[in-house]
Amino acid sequence: MSVWDVIKQWKLRETDYQIIDHQAIKEITLGASILATGGGGDPEIGLLWTYKVLNEGKPIVMVDPMKIPEDVLVASMACLGAALVLTEKPPNENVLNKAIAKLETYLGGKLQATIPIECGGVNSPVAYAAAGELGVPVIDVDGMNRAFPELQMTSWVTHGVHASPTVSADDRGNITVIDTGDDDLLSETICRRVAMAYGGISWIATYPMRGKEVKETSILYSQSIAWAVGKAVWEARTKHLDPVAQVMKSLKEKRNVKGFSVFKGKIVDIHREFGGETTKGFTLGKVIMEGIDEYKGSTATLDFQNEWLNLLVDGRVRCMPPDLIAILDSETGEPIRTDIMKYGYRGTIILIPAHERMRTGKGIQIFGPRHFGYDLDYQPVEKLCADLWKK
Amino acid sequence: MKMNNKPNQIRVGFDVGGTFTDGVLVAGTEVLAKTKSLTTSDVTSGIVAALDQLLETSKVDKSLIEMVSLGTTHTTNAIIERRNLNKVGIFRLGAPATTAIPPLTGWPQDLIDAIGGHKNVFIIRGGSEYDGKDIVPLDERAIIEACQKIRGKVDAVAITGVFSPIISDHEDRAAKIVKEELGPNVHITLSNRIASISILERENSTILNASVINVMRQAINSLKKAVSNRGIKARLFIVQNDGSVMSADYAVDYPIFTMASGPAASVRGAVYLSGIENGVVVDIGGTSTDVGYIVKGFPRESSITVNIGGVKTNIRCPDLLSIALGGGTIVKQKDGKVTALGPESVGYNLVRLAKAFGGPLLTVHDIAVATGKLKEKLDVFDTNYVVDRKKIQELKPETVKTADALIKNTLEAAIDKMKTTADAVPAIFVGGGALVVPNKGLHGISEVILPRHFEVGGAIGTTIAEIGAYAEGVFDLEKEDRDESIARTIEQATDNATLSGAVRSTVEVIDVEEIPFTYMPGKREKVRIRVKGKIFEGAK
Numbered sequence: 001m002s003v004w005d006v007i008k009q010w011k012l013r014e015t016d017y018q019i020i021d022h023q024a025i026k027e028i029t030l031g032a033s034i035l036a037t038g039g040g041g042d043p044e045i046g047l048l049w050t051y052k053v054l055n056e057g058k059p060i061v062m063v064d065p066m067k068i069p070e071d072v073l074v075a076s077m078a079c080l081g082a083a084l085v086l087t088e089k090p091p092n093e094n095v096l097n098k099a100i101a102k103l104e105t106y107l108g109g110k111l112q113a114t115i116p117i118e119c120g121g122v123n124s125p126v127a128y129a130a131a132g133e134l135g136v137p138v139i140d141v142d143g144m145n146r147a148f149p150e151l152q153m154t155s156w157v158t159h160g161v162h163a164s165p166t167v168s169a170d171d172r173g174n175i176t177v178i179d180t181g182d183d184d185l186l187s188e189t190i191c192r193r194v195a196m197a198y199g200g201i202s203w204i205a206t207y208p209m210r211g212k213e214v215k216e217t218s219i220l221y222s223q224s225i226a227w228a229v230g231k232a233v234w235e236a237r238t239k240h241l242d243p244v245a246q247v248m249k250s251l252k253e254k255r256n257v258k259g260f261s262v263f264k265g266k267i268v269d270i271h272r273e274f275g276g277e278t279t280k281g282f283t284l285g286k287v288i289m290e291g292i293d294e295y296k297g298s299t300a301t302l303d304f305q306n307e308w309l310n311l312l313v314d315g316r317v318r319c320m321p322p323d324l325i326a327i328l329d330s331e332t333g334e335p336i337r338t339d340i341m342k343y344g345y346r347g348t349i350i351l352i353p354a355h356e357r358m359r360t361g362k363g364i365q366i367f368g369p370r371h372f373g374y375d376l377d378y379q380p381v382e383k384l385c386a387d388l389w390k391k
Numbered sequence: 392m393k394m395n396n397k398p399n400q401i402r403v404g405f406d407v408g409g410t411f412t413d414g415v416l417v418a419g420t421e422v423l424a425k426t427k428s429l430t431t432s433d434v435t436s437g438i439v440a441a442l443d444q445l446l447e448t449s450k451v452d453k454s455l456i457e458m459v460s461l462g463t464t465h466t467t468n469a470i471i472e473r474r475n476l477n478k479v480g481i482f483r484l485g486a487p488a489t490t491a492i493p494p495l496t497g498w499p500q501d502l503i504d505a506i507g508g509h510k511n512v513f514i515i516r517g518g519s520e521y522d523g524k525d526i527v528p529l530d531e532r533a534i535i536e537a538c539q540k541i542r543g544k545v546d547a548v549a550i551t552g553v554f555s556p557i558i559s560d561h562e563d564r565a566a567k568i569v570k571e572e573l574g575p576n577v578h579i580t581l582s583n584r585i586a587s588i589s590i591l592e593r594e595n596s597t598i599l600n601a602s603v604i605n606v607m608r609q610a611i612n613s614l615k616k617a618v619s620n621r622g623i624k625a626r627l628f629i630v631q632n633d634g635s636v637m638s639a640d641y642a643v644d645y646p647i648f649t650m651a652s653g654p655a656a657s658v659r660g661a662v663y664l665s666g667i668e669n670g671v672v673v674d675i676g677g678t679s680t681d682v683g684y685i686v687k688g689f690p691r692e693s694s695i696t697v698n699i700g701g702v703k704t705n706i707r708c709p710d711l712l713s714i715a716l717g718g719g720t721i722v723k724q725k726d727g728k729v730t731a732l733g734p735e736s737v738g739y740n741l742v743r744l745a746k747a748f749g750g751p752l753l754t755v756h757d758i759a760v761a762t763g764k765l766k767e768k769l770d771v772f773d774t775n776y777v778v779d780r781k782k783i784q785e786l787k788p789e790t791v792k793t794a795d796a797l798i799k800n801t802l803e804a805a806i807d808k809m810k811t812t813a814d815a816v817p818a819i820f821v822g823g824g825a826l827v828v829p830n831k832g833l834h835g836i837s838e839v840i841l842p843r844h845f846e847v848g849g850a851i852g853t854t855i856a857e858i859g860a861y862a863e864g865v866f867d868l869e870k871e872d873r874d875e876s877i878a879r880t881i882e883q884a885t886d887n888a889t890l891s892g893a894v895r896s897t898v899e900v901i902d903v904e905e906i907p908f909t910y911m912p913g914k915r916e917k918v919r920i921r922v923k924g925k926i927f928e929g930a931k
Contacts, residue, residue, distance in 0.1 A: 044591065044703075049491045084917075085521055087589040089553050093491040129491070171488035172527065199520035268811070343811040 002135045003061050006112055016067040017137065020060040025050045025128055028223060031230025032124035034247065035352070036147035037324045038338040039307035040120025041083040045090050050125045052093075053132035060132040063113065065141045065220050070212040074113040074139060075103060075205050077130040078123045080151065080168070080191055083339060085200030086122065092171040096130040099169040099205040106165055106177055107208055115139045115207070115214060117154070119226050120147040121337075141218035143207065145225060145355045146324050149306045151191055152184035153367040155357040156207055159217035163187040166206035170198040219355045221254075228254040233333035243333025244348045251352060260385045262311070262318055263300045263349040264330060265289035267341060287341065289349070300349060302327075304338045309372055311349065320369040322359065323381040324352040351381045400927065401451055402458040403625070404853035405438050406656050409464070410677055410739050411823065413771075413850035414441035416449045416456075420663075424449035425847045427771035427823065429739060434465050435610060439617045446621065453622045458926065460853040462630035462656040465610040466603040466646040470502075470700040476602040477546035478507035480577075482537065482569070483594060484517035484552035484561045488526055494551075494594055499701040506602045511545055513537040517561045518553030521865060521915075526553060529561045531568055538572035547601035548573070551582035551594040557865045559583040578604045578644075585647060585706070587863055588917065592696055592705035599699060600647035607646035611639045628892065628926070632708050633689055634659035634852055635859035635923060638892035650699055651708040653849060658683045658690040658709060660852025661819040664842035670817040671806050671836070674848065675824035677719040678736040682712045682805045687901050689859065689923070707861070714805045718756040718824035719745070722794045729793040732801055742774045746786070749779035753790075755798060757783060759827035761791045769846050771823075799829040807835055821848030856926040859901075860888035861919060868914035877903060877918055884922040893924025 007017060020028070029043045054060065068074075077096050079086060100111055113136050116127035131138045143154030151163050164187045165179040176194045180187040187206075195202035209217070232250035236243035248259045269288040284305050291298035301312040308325035311318045319325050327336040327347040336347050357363075359380070365371065368378040401423075406413045407430055416424040424445045431437035438461065446453065469475055481494050494512050495503055503509065515537070517529035548569050552562040562581045569579055582597040615627055629642035634655030642649065657674040661667075668688040674681040684691040690709030697708050715734035719741045723731040737744040737752060744750035746757045756776075759765045761783050765776045777783065810816060815837035820830060823846050830839040844851055862883035866876035885898045902921040 045492065048496050048591070052492060052496060082521075084588065087591075088521070089485070089518075089526075090489045090492045090590065092487045092489070095491075173487070199522070199524070199526070344809065346808065 003059050003131070003137050006136055007061065007063075010067070010069055010072070012063065012067055017061050017063045020062055020128060020138070022051060022054060024227070025054075025060070025125055027230035027234050028128075028227045029121065029125045029230065030233055031226035031228065032119035033121045033337075034229050034233070034326050034328065034335045035119035035145060035226055035324060036121060036335065037307045037326055038304060038336070039149065040118070040124075040147040040337070041122035041339070042087060043121035043125060045086055046122050046125030046129060049090070049129040050132065053129050058132040058135070060128050061137045062140050062223055063137045065139050065214055065218065068113065068139060068211045068214065070210065072112045072211045073107070073109045074115050074209060074211065074214060075100070075111050076115045076117040076143065076207040077127055078117045078204055078206065079126055079201065080204050081195035081198075081201035083122070089171070089199070089201060091203060093133060095169050095171055095203045096205065097133060098173060098175065099167045099203055100134065102169070102175050102177065103165065103167040103205045103208060106167065111136065111208075113137045113139050115218065116142040116223065117207070118142055118144040118147045119222065124226065138223065139214060140221050140223040141214060142222040143218065144358065145219040145222040146322070146358075147307055148367055151188040151206070154207070155219055155355070155363070156209070156217050157184045158360050158362040158366060159357065161207060161209050161213050161217050163206050165208065166191060166204050168194045168202045168204045170202060174198065217357070219357055225254050236333055244328055244330070244350060247328070247333065247350065257353050258382075260351040260381065260388055261348055262351055262385060262388065263289065263291065263298065263313055264293055264295050265291045265298070265300055265346070267343055267345045270341065270343065285338075292346065305372060306338060308338065310369070310374060311351070317376070318384050319351045319381045320374065320376060320378060320384075321372060322354040322363060322367050324354060326350050326352070351385065353381050400458070401456045402460070402854040402856065403442065403445060403456055404460045404462075404850045405441060406462045406653060406847075406849035406853055407434055407438065407464050408653055408676070408849070412437040412441050413847045414438075414445050415844070415847050415850040415854060416445040416451065417851065417854050418451070422844050422851070423451060425771055425844065425850070427847065434463060434468070435613050438614065442617065442621070454624060456623050456625045458628060458854070458856060459618055459623065459625045460628040460630060460636050461614060462652045462849065462853045463610065463649060464653065466606055467650050467699065469603050469606040470599060473501055473505040473700075475606050476505045477578075477605050478544060479511065479598055479601045480537075480541045480545040480548040481512045481598055482534065482548065482550045482565060483514045484529060484550065484565060485526065485590070486514045486516045488518065488553060489590065490514055492591060494598070496591070497703070502700055502702065506598065507545060511541050515565070517565070519555070519558045519561060521554055521557065522867075523558045525561075529564055531564070534565055534568045535572055538569060542573060545577060547578040547580065547604050549580050549582070549594070549597040549601040551590065551597050553590060554588075555581070555583040556587050556593070556863060580604070580644070584645070587705065587919070589705050592703050595702045596647055596704040596706050599702060599704065600645065603646045604643070607649075608643050611643055615639070626926075630656050630853050631859065632706060633692070633859040634709065635689070635855070635857050636853065636892070636926070637858060641891045647704075647706055650706060651697070654681045654683065654711050655690055655709045656852035657681065657821055657849040658685060658852065659688075659855055660848035660850070661685075661821045661842070662688045663851060663855050664821070664844060664848060665819045665840045667817050667819060667840065670819065671809060673802070673806065673818055673820050675820065675822040675828055676717045677741060677824060678715070678717045678738055679713050680716045680802070680805065680824070680828070682714070682809045683709055684809045684811070689901060689921070710809070712805050712809050714801065716755065716798065716801055716828070718754065718759070718827045720755045722753045722755060722758060724753065724790070727787070727790070729790055729797060732797055746782040747777040747779060748774070749782060753786070755827055757786070758791055758794045758798065761786050762795050764829070765826055769823075771846055795829065799833070802828055803834045806833070810835060821845040857923050858888050858891050858893040858926060859921065859923050860884055860891055860893070861921045862887055863917060863919040865915060865917050868916060877920070880918045880920045881922065884920040888922050888924040892926055894926065894928050895924070897928070898922050898924035
């Protein structure tokens with residue numbers, strides 16, 4: 001089966017889908033890395049994989065979510081595990097095909113499309129590469145429109161879809177089926193243990209759902225949003241425009257939301273702490289930035305748990321999860337990631353309101369400030385930055 | 392300042408740059424002769440000419456020369472120009488993992504062709520997990536079969552195994568088989584000796600290393616011959632990317648370690664000449680200025696991938712910020728107003744094109760003459776700093792003032808980007824253009840030091856008889872003791888320093904780096920150790 005058979009079967013018109021080429025995936029991945037809020041990993045591996053798929057002449061097609069049939073079966077494909085292991089051990093090209101075949105057998109149905117799980121340097125391009133290898137389309141949605149450290153932190157879970165059954169595979173062909181019913185946290189826990197047992201990295205097919213659920217529970221047009229953001233930065237680079245202003249403009253146009261540029265500074269201190277079993281195994285830490293230019297004399301403090309979590313400027317809370325924090329290199333617009341940041345990096349901190357489907361009561365409970373250990377009630381970034389509206 | 396070498400030991404050093412080949416002959420810390428001449432297209436003849444000039448000027452007893460060292464662009468040029476490259480057999484030990492991104496993905500096609508193409512590429516079953524277990528057992532049979540296919544068709548072999556920087560067993564075993572099959576004349580590069588975790592960049596670095604083995608061997612052999620023909624019995628050393636040196640025999644196997652040696656040698660030279668071990672080094676040339684940061688006498692390392700000839704590598708290089716500001720940089724004007732600096736430079740055509748030499752173009756050099764920064768001719772240059780003073784006097788004061796302020800701002804911004812502290816730090820200015828930029832009242836700088844012989848800082852940097860080396864390992868701190876893990880890595884780094892020519896008892900640690908693994912439970916971390924050692928036992 002090829003992706004064109006699916007398009008034909010769904011009776012899609014040319015305006016219902018977009019063909020993804022080298023430049024498109026570059027822009028989508030760049031935008032996704034910005035929305036990944038400091039996490040999501042190094043885009044290199046996913047991008048090279050996607051290039052290889054395209055170079056082999058396998059088409060990659062992205063489809064409008066509102067145009068897909070209600071009864072089709074889709075699932076999300078992703079890499080779960082240690083980012084450092086991935087940079088040393090890229091995948092077998094068939095690893096996700098095997099996971100999907102097992103999921104199909106287990107469910108007794110054929111998967112007809114992939115849905116990206118998050119916006120991130122690794123998992124955004126991986127969703128496209130996997131779709132290309134499989135010969136199915138990518139749906140223009142995801143479960144976060146940002147990156148989060150855990151499997152269950154999605155709009156899918158907060159709207160009643162589950163991270164189960166999940167099939168986890170490794171390069172040697174080992175396969176684990178994780179069926180935890182409606183216990184999504186347990187699915188995350190088991191998936192991570194399995195990844196460890198495999199050697200630090202696993203490849204999962206998860207969140208099987210129907211077209212109807214995609215429409216009702218996903219972050220719709222998440223891919224287009226990432227693409228617009230990436231395109232804005234790309235354009236800023238080639239036309240020598242301010243990348244931060246271009247990103248803001250693209251968010252306004254594509255999502256009709258206002259982002260906030262709240263700080264410009266230089267990293268002057270990084271504290272990293274180890275997370276053992278008790279803290280679920282994530283890199284935790286704190287970064288201090290000293291203001292430059294119009295922010296001279298100000299200090300920004302950011303906490304991170306793989307992703308940026310919380311921002312204080314001069315002791316005042318300006319952003320809390322699930323709202324997005326990104327630090328962009330002021331000149332190139334390249335996002336500064338928590339895993340590669342170092343002393344002396346300069347950037348502009350921008351804040352973006354999380355998508356409405358990420359801000360429900362259940363969402364705040366699963367990935368709001370209290371979940372990450374802050375004794376704070378969630379307040380949207382628009383409120384925390386209300387005094388900056390005029391700026 | 393601290394003396395790193397015996398007082399009377401005579402050492403000769405060369406720094407080959409894009410425009411100039413610099414040479415110095417030193418005894419202890421005293422510079423007996425220095426030279427600056429245009430780099431020749433074959434590189435080697437320029438070095439030999441510089442050597443003869445040094446010998447003639449200094450008139451030293453040649454038999455007293457104990458060390459000859461060379462910072463060179465031979466290998467970089469070969470890769471960039473796709474010239475004289477080896478045909479490389481490429482083995483990756485990693486299947487069934489890693490097949491989604493085969494070797495040479497993303498390489499420029501002309502470079503792929505120059506090293507023999509895709510037909511010599513093999514992904515073999517093998518490699519390790521991060522904890523040292525096999526992904527699968529090494530497929531030795533497949534290696535033998537691959538060797539049969541490439542026999543007589545390759546000059547060198549590059550072997551890269553998954554997680555080999557942590558456990559090199561499969562690479563070592565594969566090397567043994569390849570050697571048995573292809574014989575001792577086919578050179579073998581193992582990735583675990585070249586770079587660290589991140590397989591694609593490490594594999595690229597390993598393949599590039601294999602591709603320039605013969606270029607490096609020839610460069611070293613011709614220099615060795617030139618040196619011994621002149622009755623010099625000195626040991627020969629090559630500058631590596633951290634600005635320290637490695638023995639020439641070791642360098643033959645690791646030419647990739649010389650790729651960024653030029654700017655690194657300047658940083659080391661600046662440290663040596665000034666005695667300052669922490670601060671900013673500003674190396675100003677004819678076309679560009681490199682700003683580096685020194686920590687404990689060595690350039691701070693960059694954590695960003697390095698692009699060589701269109702290929703991403705992860706070889707360790709100094710963290711340098713290069714800006715388009717040098718003596719020859721053109722000061723752009725529009726409607727009589729200064730609009731920008733460069734990025735174009737007149738380069739070595741300065742003496743024909745710049746106003747101070749009667750030429751038509753306004754350069755940074757001219758502004759320095761007009762503001763009185765340049766007041767004397769440097770020995771190493773043939774031409775005086777100003778020939779046509781009238782053209783300088785004709786410059787509008789407003790133009791000179793604006794341009795001077797722009798040069799100062801550009802320099803200050805570059806220095807500030809490299810600093811990691813808000814406190815003022817000392818800055819050492821070196822390079823042929825060190826006098827053409829402002830050095831007073833610079834923001835964030837406590838003092839500017841212009842050491843003696845600053846104009847040949849790079850060449851002096853090559854004569855410092857110190858060797859840098861590193862090692863790394865991954866440890867699970869829930870199972871292994873932290874101090875013991877670090878001690879073990881130090882031992883390995885010390886072994887590496889000794890292999891590249893250091894006296895073991897002089898090796899000391901300069902940096903301990905710990906990097907945690909993200910998205911993985913437990914307390915796993917990567918430990919990376921940098922050490923330095925001395926070449927001469929008796930050195931203080």
